[in-house]
Amino acid sequence: MPYQLPELGYDYDALEPAIDARTMMLHHGKHHQAYIHQLNMAIAPYKELQDRSIEDLLTHIHDAPEEIRAVIRNSGGGHANHELHRKTIGPPSEEKPTGILAEAIRQGFGTLESLQDQLTEAAIKVFGSGWAFLAIDPQTRKMEVMGLPNQDVVVLHGKSALLACDVWEHSYYLKYENRRPEYLKAFWDVVQWEAVSRRLESVLDQSLISAA
């Protein structure tokens, strides 16, 4: 199969109490798996689409036959967003942004609290299902918060995602029921700023290469 469910990298209960083990198990083993399965089924007849990274498949969605573009957008987007989400959260810690990330946050938002408030606000405002992202424009190297519906991806808006907050009900309903703001408050406990920082460095390296 072209796309496979990535390892979580930590146990299902590792994000307790912010995110409960049962939610993590269903989110990874069922929801994320289902996006991958549906994507693999859709591209099965098209050999030329099968050896691409998910980001490449999404950014060149118009290379794909029209009848499978909706599946690529929804299930491919679902795979990409969940992979990013999984990589930028982890066991709760007191870790704060440092170095280049801390400086970029200062320039873009003033303070970490201001970034957190803006992203939380964007996440609360997502109507129905969707995501809130911390993203960066690789050209201007300006950071911004984006709220996107369903499984829309940042890369299709010309930006690079640094941090992904899932606000589909499946990511919080078992523990928090309808209390999305409570889930969003706990979300900050599991953000892995070191992983966000590495993503930022990689985007900045790429943008220097393409500017050269």
Ligand code: MN
């Ligand atoms: Mn999800």
